[in-house]
Amino acid sequence: MESTIPVKNKISHADHIKAEPFRKEPRKTVPHKHKQYFEIIYLTEGSGEHWIDGVKYPIRPGVLFFISHDQVHNWDLHSEPEGFVLIFKNSFVEKSLDRELEMLLQRFSGTTCLQISEQAGIRRMFGLLAEENGGTSDMSVHIKEGLVKALLAKILDDPHFESRRPAVRTDLFHAFTDLLRTGHQAKMKVSHYAALLHTTPQNLNAACRKAAGLSATAVVAEFIMNEARRQLRYTNKTVSEVSLSLNFTDASHFVKFFKRMTGQTPQAYRAAQ
Structure with a gap:
């Protein structure tokens, strides 16, 4: 690996x-x-x-x-x-x-x-x-x-198409998700992204709820969880190294976050793959 x-x-x-x-x-x-x-x-x-x-x-x-x-x-x-x-x-x-x-x-x-x-x-x-x-x-x-x-x-137009998200999208939400996906170092604070997007946390939160039915914090958490799962599944990085790459100040904070989101520790998740 x-x-x-x-x-x-x-x-x-x-x-x-x-x-x-x-x-x-x-x-x-x-x-x-x-x-x-x-x-x-x-x-x-x-x-x-x-x-x-x-x-x-x-x-x-x-x-x-x-x-x-x-x-x-x-x-x-x-x-x-x-x-x-x-x-x-x-x-x-x-x-x-x-x-x-x-x-x-x-x-x-x-x-x-x-x-x-x-x-x-x-x-x-x-x-x-x-x-x-x-x-x-x-x-x-x-x-x-x-x-x-x-x-x-x-x-x-195909009858089998089922979108997982509402069709409504906003430019602000699109810019926000692009920011997350383009390698920008993940941070949990919505205010950080709002400042980069020249808007307020309230506006960003409203855009996320309108477009995805989620708060801006939940969108960030979902992004971080997806990336954490990928690194745990496809790389040999230690939990501490994954934690650092996702901008957690302490590995124990990452472990608590991961367990709160998934119900299992990063080590348990990796062992089950």
Whole structure:
């Protein structure tokens, strides 16, 4: 086991979006994160398991996976896969003049795996994105934006789609979660993040309750717990080292926090994995 979680990068520095057929090899990968990008994977053939943050998802034709850069995942494929991978950075959405693209994307927050019922249209859209992947004309970026927007809307329109979060999102909440996910050292004090976002703790708390049904403190605690679980499961860091990486002043405080949130100590959690 490594001391840190490996980070893989499948998109060049100059590119903001990439779409391609799903690679057939390797069929088994080590747990890893992505380098600051969001990934949507659509599989039309194949079998096996896909592990995301320690949760096993079976692979069946017509499955979609949504993976953010802070999540850890790995594959254990039993048969040859077919499908597509769509990768895009925050910069792709930020550079878009169409704000509906961001609004559609935000509705997938909390969604990791989705088995869809209608496949023909979604497969065509992924195929068109893959065909346009190498496009460099002035119009290519607009074509890609339109196709991504249509793809997201098509997925959202599927009867099997169930968002884990309310559809309402605010710019403040989005900025807050981005701040947590971009490697900013975690702190439990909401006032710390409010100051960075040039707002008040009250405004930040209201934005979190509107968007996620949680207080700002609960959002931070959820983020810290997810990262703690990843490090305990996928690295050989000691509990003290995990505690330090998450900005706890004392390992005993981290142990108490972890036990309060999960009902078990970090050591017990690691032993059960």
